[in-house]
Amino acid sequence: DSGVTQTPKHLITATGQRVTLRCSPRSGDLSVYWYQQSLDQGLQFLIQYYNGEERAKGNILERFSAQQFPDLHSELNLSSLELGDSALYFCASSPWTGRDYGYTFGSGTRLTVV
């Protein structure tokens, strides 16, 4: 158990649909990061939350949104899904923001859009 829990592990859905991916950070970690890993692009940063507030934004599409709740779990919402959104979505957590520290990664959610 890595300490970061992501659900679901696998998700198959049709184009045009909306899905929600969930992440519970390692106990005590306040920062949550979402990353997308596709075959051709590698790992790309999507968005970061720290203690409930958005702190940094990467290559996140407007169709995607995220939030971090008071209990520190985070959800990534993907809407109007396209075939190209098929990827592994990782969540990572860390204790702080802006400092140098290790990260703990979840096992990922594999999204397949058909």
Added chain:
Amino acid sequence: KNEVEQSPQNLTAQEGEFITINCSYSVGISALHWLQQHPGGGIVSLFMLSSGKKKHGRLIATINIQEKHSSLHITASHPRDSAVYICAVKRGGSQGNLIFGKGTKLSVKP
């Protein structure tokens, strides 16, 4: 050009061989990370470096900040070391998000 470049992209070795994976980056960083991703997909953090050298078991990671280069070495490689090794950097002054290399796929044959 990618901000983080890794070489080689693919590496096949015989069990027991000494392995080196290289990472070069073009941005100012505050830390560099080496990650391991197994075929099942999960990512494990191996090292975080801001200077010098770190060792954990058969794994050694070094960084040269002036040359913007890092290496990951595996001594006495074993088939269970087969995985994708990913170099990632945290840009200096950033909140914490990582910029990743495309990874090196290592296969160690018995």
